[in-house]
Amino acid sequence: xxxxxxxxxxxxxxxxxxxxxxxxxxxxxxxxxxxxxxxxxxxxxxxxxxxxxxxxxxxxxxxxxxxxxxxxxxxxxxxxxxxxxxxxxxxxxxxxxxxxxxxxxxxxxxxxxxxxxxxxxxxxxxxxxxxxxxxxxxx
Amino acid sequence: xxxxxxxxxxxxxxxxxxxxxxxxxxxxxxxxxxxxxxxxxxxxxxxxxxxxxxxxxxxxxxxxxxxxxxxxxxxxxxxxxxxxxxxxxxxxxxxxxxxxxxxxxxxxxx
Numbered sequence: 001x002x003x004x005x006x007x008x009x010x011x012x013x014x015x016x017x018x019x020x021x022x023x024x025x026x027x028x029x030x031x032x033x034x035x036x037x038x039x040x041x042x043x044x045x046x047x048x049x050x051x052x053x054x055x056x057x058x059x060x061x062x063x064x065x066x067x068x069x070x071x072x073x074x075x076x077x078x079x080x081x082x083x084x085x086x087x088x089x090x091x092x093x094x095x096x097x098x099x100x101x102x103x104x105x106x107x108x109x110x111x112x113x114x115x116x117x118x119x120x121x122x123x124x125x126x127x128x129x130x131x132x133x134x135x136x137x138x139x
Numbered sequence: 140x141x142x143x144x145x146x147x148x149x150x151x152x153x154x155x156x157x158x159x160x161x162x163x164x165x166x167x168x169x170x171x172x173x174x175x176x177x178x179x180x181x182x183x184x185x186x187x188x189x190x191x192x193x194x195x196x197x198x199x200x201x202x203x204x205x206x207x208x209x210x211x212x213x214x215x216x217x218x219x220x221x222x223x224x225x226x227x228x229x230x231x232x233x234x235x236x237x238x239x240x241x242x243x244x245x246x247x248x249x
Contacts, residue, residue: 049200105205109200115236
């Protein structure tokens, strides 16, 4: 796990490399630390679920591509956003909009992420994808 | 940042005669959902009714939904009733947006 805070008074930017057990919990704790007052528990849980889905999907993309490079998650307090970058070669998010049948046990992650963070955006990189999830607005 | 997350998953098993309730507290994600699966499969094999209480779950991801679907499929085959208790609004949204609100026997906590 590589974490780097670059400010003396707290981490406006925290980079987390997802390469060890429990890294999703570390990501969520980092988001909880900076998401700020005024975000109610429901909005926080919804956003954290969206971040977890995107990070899990990014990890799976890397595994499928056979890369040894871990997912990089950046929690940016100043921009109030989380960025998730994978090295899985890229994909077309628009081709993953359907839902499986109710008795199918997988395939809902991106749908849930979009439902809980409708403002999320995707960008292709040279080696994969970056997904940006803006923090929810304070009530 | 180090140490265990303050939202580490805990699952309490409450036995009542031949029924059982799995009370989930904390974050239920890909890395922790297996604990729910292991406990749930054992209980649906040995109980007449199993309830999963998610009210105190702070995160429920698609892996956790997958485990609930597995339990919901396994329970009837074992002669066991199965339902899920939900609470906060984000949990209602989760089940509704995935179309699973009609699939599960959902109980809305007061």
